[in-house]
Every structure is written in structure tokens, then in C-alpha cells.
Amino acid sequence: MTLLLNIALDGIAYGMILFLVAVGLSVTMGLMRVVNLAHGGFALMGGALAHWAGADLGLGFWPALACAILGTVALALPLERLVYRRIYGFGELQQVLATIGLTFIVIAAVNRWQGSALLPVPLPETLSRTVDLGFRTLPAHRIAVILCGLGVILGLWLLLDRTRFGIRLRAAVDNRAIASAHGIVTDRIYMATFGLGAALAALGGVLGAELLPVDAYYPLRYMVLFLMVVAVGGMGSVTGSFAAALGLGITETAARYLVPDMATFAFYGIVILVLALRPQGLMGRIA
Amino acid sequence: MKRALPFILLLAGTAAMYLLMPYNLAFATRILVMGIFVLSIDLVLGFAGIATLGQAAMYGAGAYAAALFAAHAWAEPVAGLAVGAAAGAVVALLSGLVLMRASGLTLIMLTIAVAALLAETANRARDLTGGADGLRVAFGPVLGLWEFDFIGQTGFCYAAAVGACVLGLLALVARSPFGLSLRGLQSSPARMAAIGAPVYPRRVAAYTLGGAIAGIAGALSAQVAGLVSLETFSFTLSAEALVMLILGGTGRLWGALLGTVLFMFAHHYAAAADPFNWLFAIGALVMVVVFVLPGGLLSLPGALKGGRHD
Numbered sequence: 001m002t003l004l005l006n007i008a009l010d011g012i013a014y015g016m017i018l019f020l021v022a023v024g025l026s027v028t029m030g031l032m033r034v035v036n037l038a039h040g041g042f043a044l045m046g047g048a049l050a051h052w053a054g055a056d057l058g059l060g061f062w063p064a065l066a067c068a069i070l071g072t073v074a075l076a077l078p079l080e081r082l083v084y085r086r087i088y089g090f091g092e093l094q095q096v097l098a099t100i101g102l103t104f105i106v107i108a109a110v111n112r113w114q115g116s117a118l119l120p121v122p123l124p125e126t127l128s129r130t131v132d133l134g135f136r137t138l139p140a141h142r143i144a145v146i147l148c149g150l151g152v153i154l155g156l157w158l159l160l161d162r163t164r165f166g167i168r169l170r171a172a173v174d175n176r177a178i179a180s181a182h183g184i185v186t187d188r189i190y191m192a193t194f195g196l197g198a199a200l201a202a203l204g205g206v207l208g209a210e211l212l213p214v215d216a217y218y219p220l221r222y223m224v225l226f227l228m229v230v231a232v233g234g235m236g237s238v239t240g241s242f243a244a245a246l247g248l249g250i251t252e253t254a255a256r257y258l259v260p261d262m263a264t265f266a267f268y269g270i271v272i273l274v275l276a277l278r279p280q281g282l283m284g285r286i287a
Numbered sequence: 288m289k290r291a292l293p294f295i296l297l298l299a300g301t302a303a304m305y306l307l308m309p310y311n312l313a314f315a316t317r318i319l320v321m322g323i324f325v326l327s328i329d330l331v332l333g334f335a336g337i338a339t340l341g342q343a344a345m346y347g348a349g350a351y352a353a354a355l356f357a358a359h360a361w362a363e364p365v366a367g368l369a370v371g372a373a374a375g376a377v378v379a380l381l382s383g384l385v386l387m388r389a390s391g392l393t394l395i396m397l398t399i400a401v402a403a404l405l406a407e408t409a410n411r412a413r414d415l416t417g418g419a420d421g422l423r424v425a426f427g428p429v430l431g432l433w434e435f436d437f438i439g440q441t442g443f444c445y446a447a448a449v450g451a452c453v454l455g456l457l458a459l460v461a462r463s464p465f466g467l468s469l470r471g472l473q474s475s476p477a478r479m480a481a482i483g484a485p486v487y488p489r490r491v492a493a494y495t496l497g498g499a500i501a502g503i504a505g506a507l508s509a510q511v512a513g514l515v516s517l518e519t520f521s522f523t524l525s526a527e528a529l530v531m532l533i534l535g536g537t538g539r540l541w542g543a544l545l546g547t548v549l550f551m552f553a554h555h556y557a558a559a560a561d562p563f564n565w566l567f568a569i570g571a572l573v574m575v576v577v578f579v580l581p582g583g584l585l586s587l588p589g590a591l592k593g594g595r596h597d
Contacts, residue, residue, distance in 0.1 A: 035392055086578065092391050093338045097533055098577045100526060104570025111566075224399050224522055231396040264407040271400045276385045279393040 002135055007254045009133075013142040014211065015249025016149035019242055021208040021222070022229035023152055024200030026241035029230050031160075031173055032193055034084060035092050037099035039201055039226055040219030041106035045072045046202025047214030048110045051119035061124040069202045076198030080191050088190070103219045111216040119214045121206055145207055152200065156238050169193055173236070228267075232274050234284025243282055293541050297454075300548070301447050312439035316511050318551045319446040323453050324504035325531045325543045330457060331497035332529075333537035334466060336473030337490060338391070340525050341398030342501050344382065344405050345375035347520035349502025350509040351409060351416060354424040357510075362427035364510045368449065368503055375502015376495050378405070383494035387487060399522060406520035421516035424509065435511070442511035449507055453500055457540055460496070469493050470538075530573055536583025545585060 025039040050068035053059045059067065079102075087098050127144055130137040160166035171179040172186040180186045205214060212222055229248060233240030248267060255266035274282065304315040324346055331337045352374030353367035361367075382401045389397055409416045416422055428434045433441045460466045468489055471479045480486050509515045518524065527550070535546025550569075557565040580586060 035395075083574075090577075092395065093332070094577050094581070096338075096340070096395065097529070098574055100530070101570040101573030101577065104566045104573070108564065108567035108570065220523065224403060227396055228400065231392060235392070261411060265404065265411075268400050268404040268407065272385070272397060272404070275389065275393050275397050275400070279389045281393075 003257065005135060007250070007257050009136075009138065010257075011250030011253035012246065013138075013146055013249075014253050015246035016146045017204075017208045017211050018225070018229055018249050019149050019245035020145060020152065021201075021204035021212060022226045022241055022245055023156070023238065024197045024202075024204055025226045026230050026233065026238050027156075027200060028194060028197035029227075030233070030235050030237060030241060031169065032088070032190065032197070033173065033235065034088055035095040035099065036084075036197070037096055037223055037227070038102040038106065038219070039197075040221075040223050041103045042072055042076060042198045042201035043205030043208075043222075044106060044110055044214060044216070044218045045075055045198075046205040047119050047121070047209060047218065048114050049202070050121045050206045051114065051214070054121050061122065061127070064121060065203070065206055068206050069199050072202035073195045073199050077191060077195050080194040084194060085187075085190070103223070107216050107219060114216070116216045121209055121214075123210075139210075141210055145210075148203075148207060152203075153238070153242050160238065165189070165192070228271050232271055232281055234278075234281025237281070237283040240281055240283030247282075297544065305443060305447075310438070312443045313511075314551075314555060316439055316443045316446045317508075318548060319443070319450045320504055320508045320511065321528065321531070321551060322544050322547045323450050323507065324501055325528050325535075325547045326453060326457055326540060327497045327500035327504060328528055328532050329537060329540060329543040330460070330469075330500065331494055333532065333539070333543070334461065334473065335469040335490060335493035335497075337387070337494060338395050339398040340395050340522065340529065341400070341402035342497070342528060343520050343522070343525040344398070344402035345379050345498040345501035346505035346508075346524065347402070347405060347409065347517075348378040349375040349505030350515045350519045351422070351505075352502070353506030354422050354509045354515045355415065357426050358422075358424050362425065363431065364426050364429050364445065367426065367510060368506050371502040371506025371509075372499040373502070375505065376499035378502075379498020380491065380495045383491045383498070387490040387494060399525075402520050402522065402525060406517055409520060410517055416515075419517055421514055423514050425513060426510050435513070439511070446507055446511060449503065453503060454540065454544075457500075461540065465489075465492075473538075530569065532583075533573065534576055534584060536585035539583075539585055542583050542585040546583065549584070 021043060024042065025036060028034055028036040028039065046068040049071040050064045053064035053067040054061065083098070083102065087095050090098065123141060127139075127141045129140045131140050131143060160169065168179070168184045168189050171182070172184055172189045176186050205218070212218070212225075229245050230241050232248065233242070233244035248270060251270050252263050252267045255263040259266075278284075301319075304318070305312070308315055324342070327345070328339065328342050331339055331342065349371030353371040356370040357364075357367050378401075382397075386394060386397050386401070410418055412418075426435060429441060429445050433445070435441050468479065468484050471484065472486060472489055472493075476486050505519055508519070531546040531550040532543050533546065534550055535544065536542030553568070554565065557568060576583060580590060582590070
């Protein structure tokens with residue numbers, strides 16, 4: 001029983017971290033249909049900015065987090081204007097290549113700026129404690145991540161399903177020409193959505209750093225992980241990414257507890273199984 | 288004469304590498320091996336239009352198969368190449384039966400997942416593969432005649448001969464009805480299906496042939512280096528090879544070779560100076576090619592003449 005609880009708890013915590021680092025990609029790739037391999041690059045920007053603000057400027061954790069998110073958005077918006085706007089119309093392979101190129105440039109730039117060592121963000125007192133749950137203890141940081149993940153999925157659902165912006169975005173993604181003919185300024189919608197994706201990437205990069213440590217090669221190391229979560233979840237579905245992240249997180253954690261040697265097999269096995277049976281992903285719509 | 292020109296250039300280039308860098312033959316050999324690998328991606332992606340980021344799965348399978356075959360059965364390299372090709376073909380066939388039903392992003396993800404799965408398998412099967420430490424194997428003389436020597440002369444000539452065979456084979460395939468039908472599949476699977484071409488079997492066949500060639504490249508790399516590591520399965524290898532192909536130009540055998548040579552030389556000299564500037568340079572170069580010159584460097588003369596590049 002305790003074992004099951006442990007698996008559930010750790011699995012959910014790990015799944016939430018997966019969701020947090022991948023949700024930004026779910027927005028840019030899932031909603032905007034651009035195969036954004038540079039997603040990890042934006043998470044790295046966030047991590048590097050947070051490290052710089054926390055360690056070099058001596059700011060606290062929360063101001064550093066804010067600095068990371070705002071700084072990443074400030075860098076992402078011009079990039080959208082100059083680079084991504086031209087990528088939207090490309091085929092998948094060209095999108096992959098262009099964003100890989102961009103990733104290389106981000107890695108080189110961050111390395112030039114901060115070096116190739118780990119870029120830790122010091123946690124505040126409240127998050128570095130452990131919390132006693134009765135049958136075991138859990139770092140407060142994990143609980144914060146779980147709550148944050150729930151907050152993000154709720155916020156995104158409200159934003160996409162319940163606001164005028166969400167309606168316009170879905171219209172622009174479904175058929176850009178018609179949406180534009182209805183007077184929706186699709187350029188601005190795309191820019192705002194891309195900024196949102198970058199902000200979420202930075203948030204995930206900083207909050208997930210406990211489990212997926214940030215250094216200059218971060219984007220390449222975890223690129224496949226992000227992509228898998230979104231691909232399994234299904235294009236065009238943030239809820240799908242949420243389900244995929246939790247499912248993959250719990251599967252891998254369960255395998256780690258029960259058959260430690262098979263954990264990675266379990267992860268990729270599930271990915272291949274799901275994609276072979278449902279090429280559009282768990283909750284993806286057939287394009 | 289015009290048709291023969293690339294062959295003459297290639298022969299001259301290979302001879303020049305042999306003569307001009309006698310103490311750097313290991314590097315020259317790596318270029319040849321990489322050239323074969325990039326050619327295999329060109330067949331799969333450039334001809335048949337199958338987007339892949341996991342070609343390293345077959346490269347690694349070929350490398351490990353050749354090394355294990357040499358360690359436990361027979362150390363003769365040419366037999367090892369055949370084993371490597373078979374291993375690559377089997378991996379490509381088995382995964383291709385599932386993968387070729389998918390397309391677009393799902394296909395790219397699946398190819399990555401297969402390579403990752405094989406890398407993890409090789410990592411876990413430590414008793415057989417040496418895991419993260421790699422597998423060191425001594426190979427016997429090529430065809431029982433030529434020992435691998437310290438400077439790498441045998442390795443270079445051997446790799447050049449294998450490369451020539453692969454290139455010849457692919458040049459034949461490119462002109463065959465099979466090669467033409469692959470080009471058709473790339474342009475429009477729906478129309479190919481409408482004229483009665485078996486789309487799915489053709490894609491599987493192309494993927495399997497590409498896998499066999501990638502397996503040969505992997506086996507060759509194992510033999511000339513005497514070492515196989517988990518890196519042979521890495522995503523980075525697949526991605527770098529793809530970048531080489533795009534630089535040169537997809538769908539043309541010469542493009543694959545040109546891209547490989549440029550990338551490898553740039554990498555060798557720039558990375559020795561400063562690895563991160565190198566990453567910056569290659570990132571910028573890829574973006575320039577994707578945005579400005581979608582046909583790769585090989586389409587540059589046509590683009591300059593004002594012609595349409597395809």
C-alpha cells in the first residue's frame with residue numbers, strides 16, 4: 001500500500017515537472033503547429049537569466065523567477081518577429097532544421113555569457129524544507145511544482161476555452177486566412193501566443209531545475225523528452241500534454257520502483273506503443 | 288564528359304586527402320564513413336521523403352553487430368560489413384513496418400524513440416556490449432591480405448573502396464525504376480497510390496535499404512576505429528548527419544557528399560579552436576541554408592544564375 005502511494009506521489013511529482021517543462025512546447029508546437037525544437041533553448045534562457053539574477057545580482061528566488069520569465073519573453077518576441085514568422089509556413093523537416101539551428105545559437109550564446117558549468121538557482125527557505133506527510137516526507141519544492149502545474153493547466157484552460165483571446169487563437173490556428181478575413185489580427189495573436197509559450201518554457205526551466213538541471217547543453221539533452229510528451233499528448237491539445245506527462249511520469253516512476261533496469265525501456269516503449277496505435281497522439285485531432 | 292566530372296572530382300579529392308594529410312588519415316577516414324552514413328539518409332529522406340531523425344539506430348546496430356561478430360565469430364572485416372548491413376536492414380525493416388504508417392511529426396518522433404530504445408538496450412546489455420565503456424575489438428586483415436596499420440593507410444583505402452561501392456550502388460538505384468518511384472513518393476504519395484504504386488511497401492523497402500547502408504557505415508566505423516561506443520546511437524549523430532545533408536542539398540548524391548566534406552572540415556578546424564563558436568557558426572549556417580537556399584549549396588550555381596532552385 002505504501003509502495004503504491006509512493007509510486008503515485010513520486011509519479012505525479014515527476015509527471016508535473018514533465019508537464020511544466022513541456023507545456024510551453026505544447027503551446028508553440030501543439031497549438032501553433034510549429035515544430036519548435038528550440039523550446040529547450042527558451043527554457044535555458046529562463047534558467048540562465050534566473051541564475052544570473054539569483055547568483056550574480058543577489059536577488060531572491062521569486063524576483064529571479066520573474067526576471068527569467070520577463071527576460072525570456074523579451075527575447076522571444078523579436079525572435080518570433082524575425083525568425084518564427086517565416087517558419088510557420090515551412091514543412092515539418094524545414095521547421096526541425098531551422099529550430100535546431102536556433103538551438104545551437106542559443107547554446108553558444110549562453111555558454112559565452114555564463115560558461116558551461118551548471119546554472120543552479122538557489123531555492124528560498126520555504127521551498128527547500130521537507131514536509132512530513134505522515135507515511136513519508138516530501139520536499140516542499142515538489143509540492144510547489146504540483147500546485148504550480150495544476151495552476152498552469154487551469155489557467156491555460158481558462159485562457160484558451162473561456163476568453164476572447166482563446167477563441168481568436170483557435171480560429172487563427174484552424175484557418176488563418178479566414179480568421180484574418182474576419183478582422184482578427186492574426187500576426188499579433190501569434191506573437192502573443194509565442195510569447196506565452198516562451199514564458200511557460202522559462203517557468204518550466206526554472207521550476208524543473210531540481211530534477212532536470214540547467215546547463216548550456218540543456219536544450220539538446222532534454223529536447224527529445226519535451227517532444228515525446230507533446231507528441232504523445234497530441235498536437236493541438238494542452239490537456240493531452242497534461243495527460244501524457246502524468247501518464248509517462250507515473251509509468252517511468254512505477255518502473256523505477258518495481259523493475260529499476262527497465263525504466264527507460266518502459267518510457268520509450270509506451271511512447272512507441274501510443275504513437276504506433278494513435279499517430280495523432282492521445283487527444284490530438286486528426287489533421 | 289559533364290556527367291563524369293563529379294566522379295573525377297571525387298576521385299581526385301580522395302587521392303588528395305590521402306596525399307596531403309598522410310598523418311591525419313584517421314580524420315580523412317572518418318569523413319568517408321560519415322559520407323556513407325549521410326548517403327543513407329539521403330536515400331531515405333532526400334529520395335523517398337521519409338523524415339527521420341533516428342538514422343543512428345541502424346548505424347549503431349551495424350557497428351555493434353560487426354564488432355560482436357568479429358569478437359565472437361570471425362574477425363574478417365568484409366564479412367563484418369555484411370553482418371553490419373544485415374543488422375541495419377533488420378532493424379530498419381522491423382521498425383519500418385510500424386514507422387512507415389506514420390508521417391510528419393509523429394514519424395520524426397518515432398524514429399528518435401527507436402534510436403533511444405536501442406541506445407538504452409546497448410547500455411543495459413553491459414555483459415555483451417560493455418555498456419557506457421564501449422566495446423573494443425581487434426579486427427583481422429581485410430580479405431586476409433591487408434592488416435590495419437598504425438597510421439591508418441589500410442583503413443583509409445578500405446573505407447574509400449567501400450564508399451565507392453555504396454556510391455555506385457546508390458547511383459544505380461537513383462536511376463532505376465525503383466529510385467524514380469521513390470522520388471514520386473516524395474512528391475505526392477496520394478498520386479503514386481492513384482497510379483497503382485504500392486506506397487507502404489515501397490516506403491518500407493526504401494527505409495530497409497537505407498538501414499542496410501547505414502549499417503555498413505556503422506560497421507565500417509567500428510572496424511577502422513576498433514571501438515564501438517553508445518555514441519553510435521546518439522540523437523546528436525542523427526541530427527549532425529541531417530545537417531550535413533541539408534547543407535549540401537537533399538535528393539542528390541553529390542549534395543550529401545559535399546555537405547559531409549564541408550561540415551567535417553569546418554568541424555575539425557573550428558572546433559579545435561573553440562567548440563562553442565563552432566556551434567554558433569553551424570547554427571547560423573543551417574538557418575541561412577534553410578531560409579535562403581532550401582536546395583542546399585549544390586543549388587547555389589543555379590540560384591546565382593537566376594534559375595529556379597528546386
